[in-house]
Structures are given as C-alpha cells and as structure tokens.
Amino acid sequence: MDKKIMYAAIAVIAVVVIAGLAVGLGSNNNAQKKTPVTEIGSDTMLELMQMCAEDFNADSTTASVSITGGGSGVGITKLIQNETDVAQASRAMTAAEAQNAIAQGVNALEFKVAIDGIAIITNSENTVTTLTLDQLASIYNGTYTNWNQVGGPDLTIVLYGRQPTSGTYQFFEEVVLKKGKTGASEYSAAMKQQTGNQQILSQVEQDPGAIGYVGVGYAKQGGSSVDVLSIQKNDTSTAYNALDESAVLNQSYSLARYLFLYTNGVPTGAVKDWMAYVLSTEGGQKIVTDAGFYPLPNDVQQEMISKLG
Known part of the structure; x- marks a missing residue:
C-alpha cells in the first residue's frame, strides 16, 4: 500500500475514534448533569413513588429521583434534619414536627399528591364482611379476641x-x-407489627383468623385469598368500602385520607421539576391510578400546583 494512502487511512480512523470518544464523553457528561433528588418516608407510598420515579427518570434531562421507605415519621425526620429533599408521608405532619422543623430552620411545605382509603382486610375464609368503627377499635385494642364476638366463626383473632x-x-x-367506646385507646400488645403493607397482606393471605390494615393500592393486589371489609361509622349508618372510589373521595368511607409530600420551602430546580411531574395529570396522577390509589380532584390538584410558584 502506498504510504500516503496508508497515512491518510490512519488519520481517518483516528478522527472517527476521537469523535466517538467525544460523543461518549458528551453522553456521560449529560448523564452526570442530572441533579440527584432524594425522597424518603411512607411505606404505603413506596411502590407508588417508585413507579413515578421510574417514569420520571426515563424522560427527565434535569433530575434523577431515588425513593426510599422507612415510614412517614422517618421521612419527616430526615426532612427536618436536611437529609432528604422530599419526605413522603401517609399522614399530615404533626404540630410538634412542624415546630421542630421551624426550630431547625426548615420551612416544611405540604403537598397533597393522592387519596388513599385504608383497607381493612381479612382472610377469605372468614365470613365477617362488615365492622363498625367501634368493633374495629375493640378488635385492635384487644377487647374482642374471637371472631364470634362480631358475628363471625369461632376463631381466634390474629x-x-x-x-x-x-x-x-x-x-x-x-x-x-x-x-x-370500649377498652383501651391504644393497640393491643398482641398485635404483630410488620414493616410494610406487603408483609401484612402476606400474613393475612396465610392466616384464616387474621385481620390487617393496608393502603387500598395493596389491598387490590390481594386476590381471592383476601377480603376487604366494609366499615360503618355506627350500628345504624351505611357501610362503605375502601374499594368504592366515590365513597373514599367524598369522605363517606371513614378511613379515607390524603397522601403527602413535603419539601423544604417552595421547591426549585430539579425538586420543582419532580413535584410538577407528580402533580401532573399525564404524569404522577395517572400513575396514582395505575398503582391502585385515587388521584386528586381537579380543584385540589390545581391548588397544589399553584404552590409550586
């Protein structure tokens, strides 16, 4: 081969290699430019928020969100300690937590992001289909210990x-x-504490005498081995079920609640992008439905979006 041709070929190859490296490095740099956003808290919201993060991260050029559970209290504590960008909570922040946040220089801003109905679940072998709130309290405070005390089979309540x-x-x-109205206003010492909704669901599936409470999104995963009980406010009131969306949305179901995200002040940058996604109709609110929870009513959704500034 002529030396000039050989040198020209080598030069072309070198240019191609260098260009390829430049593109690769450029891609890496773009990936590295994504700002990490951390979110910690509620186990009830864990699967929902992980689904949101997976969808958001796939398209976002500004942020990469990571979600961790541990419980609502853990998430709120981490926010107050400036150890997370966002806290997820299945309950509203308490007055004591809010005061602690202020003392630490944290302006905890609350966002409603979904609606949940806490579902009371039993094993499908149990014939009980409805409980009043007072019966439910008497079961969980240990006053009632057998299902026959609430019209069910002669079976120990677990x-x-x-x-x-x-x-x-x-x-x-x-x-x-x-x-x-009956017995202690605290949990029975016999209650078996579980680390998450999925663990409760698994135990109830296996135990004919079991009763548990989980987010409605998890209850929908239970299949034929788990029943979701209807709940009455009292003996004479109508019974409603967590699976009835209208009853949850209009608060007829007694165990309906909002699910929350908290940020330190009005979010900016990557955190704002993430929050805007969660509140968007085609983004997070669609996934709320996919995960088995209930999306925000339009007026509440718009109110939350307006808090982004």
Missing part, C-alpha cells in the same frame, strides 16, 4: 399492623382506637 414510625399506624390510632 392482629397484624404497622410499626410506630408508620403514618398508617398513627392515622389508625387517631381515627379508630382513640375514638373507640
């Missing part, structure tokens, strides 16, 4: 619930146990 750091644990305690 309690499953969450840990104290869970927003669902705290919400249930406030709305059910502290309003019960």
Whole structure:
C-alpha cells in the first residue's frame, strides 16, 4: 500500500475514534448533569413513588429521583434534619414536627399528591364482611379476641399492623382506637407489627383468623385469598368500602385520607421539576391510578400546583 494512502487511512480512523470518544464523553457528561433528588418516608407510598420515579427518570434531562421507605415519621425526620429533599408521608405532619422543623430552620411545605382509603382486610375464609368503627377499635385494642364476638366463626383473632414510625399506624390510632367506646385507646400488645403493607397482606393471605390494615393500592393486589371489609361509622349508618372510589373521595368511607409530600420551602430546580411531574395529570396522577390509589380532584390538584410558584 502506498504510504500516503496508508497515512491518510490512519488519520481517518483516528478522527472517527476521537469523535466517538467525544460523543461518549458528551453522553456521560449529560448523564452526570442530572441533579440527584432524594425522597424518603411512607411505606404505603413506596411502590407508588417508585413507579413515578421510574417514569420520571426515563424522560427527565434535569433530575434523577431515588425513593426510599422507612415510614412517614422517618421521612419527616430526615426532612427536618436536611437529609432528604422530599419526605413522603401517609399522614399530615404533626404540630410538634412542624415546630421542630421551624426550630431547625426548615420551612416544611405540604403537598397533597393522592387519596388513599385504608383497607381493612381479612382472610377469605372468614365470613365477617362488615365492622363498625367501634368493633374495629375493640378488635385492635384487644377487647374482642374471637371472631364470634362480631358475628363471625369461632376463631381466634390474629392482629397484624404497622410499626410506630408508620403514618398508617398513627392515622389508625387517631381515627379508630382513640375514638373507640370500649377498652383501651391504644393497640393491643398482641398485635404483630410488620414493616410494610406487603408483609401484612402476606400474613393475612396465610392466616384464616387474621385481620390487617393496608393502603387500598395493596389491598387490590390481594386476590381471592383476601377480603376487604366494609366499615360503618355506627350500628345504624351505611357501610362503605375502601374499594368504592366515590365513597373514599367524598369522605363517606371513614378511613379515607390524603397522601403527602413535603419539601423544604417552595421547591426549585430539579425538586420543582419532580413535584410538577407528580402533580401532573399525564404524569404522577395517572400513575396514582395505575398503582391502585385515587388521584386528586381537579380543584385540589390545581391548588397544589399553584404552590409550586
């Protein structure tokens, strides 16, 4: 081969290689420019927010969101300690937490992002289909220990619930146990504390005497081995079910609640992009439905979007 031709060929190859490296480095630089956003908290919201993050991360050129569970209390504490960008919580922040945040220089801004109905689940072998709130309280405070005390089979009641750091644990305690008319206003020591909704669901699927409470999105995953009980406010009121969207949205279902995200002040940059996605109709609100929860009503959605500034 003529030396001039050989040198020319080598030069062309070198240019191609260098160009390829430049493109590769450019791609890496673009990937590295994504700002990491951390979100920690509610286990009830964990699967939902992971689904949102996966969808958001696939398209976002500005941010990369990572989601961690641990419980609502953990998430709020991390936000107050400036150890996370966003806290996810299945309950509203308490007055004490809000005061602690202010003392730490954190302006905790609350965003409603979805609606949940805490579902009361039993094994499908159990014939009980409806409970009043007072019966539910009497079951979880240990006053009732056999299903025949609420019209069911002669079978020992086995309690499953969450840990104290869970927003669902705290919400249930406030709305059910502290309003019960019989027995203590606290959980029975016999309740088997589980780390997450999925663990409760699995236990109830296997135990004929079991009762548990989970987010409605998880209850929908239970299949034929789990029943979702209807709940009455009292003996004479209408019974409603967590699977009835209209009853949850209009608060007829007694265990309906909002799910929240908290940021330190009005979010900016990558955190604002993430929050805008979660609140958007075609983004996070669609995935809320896909995950088995209920999206925000339009007026609430617009109110939350306006808080982004």
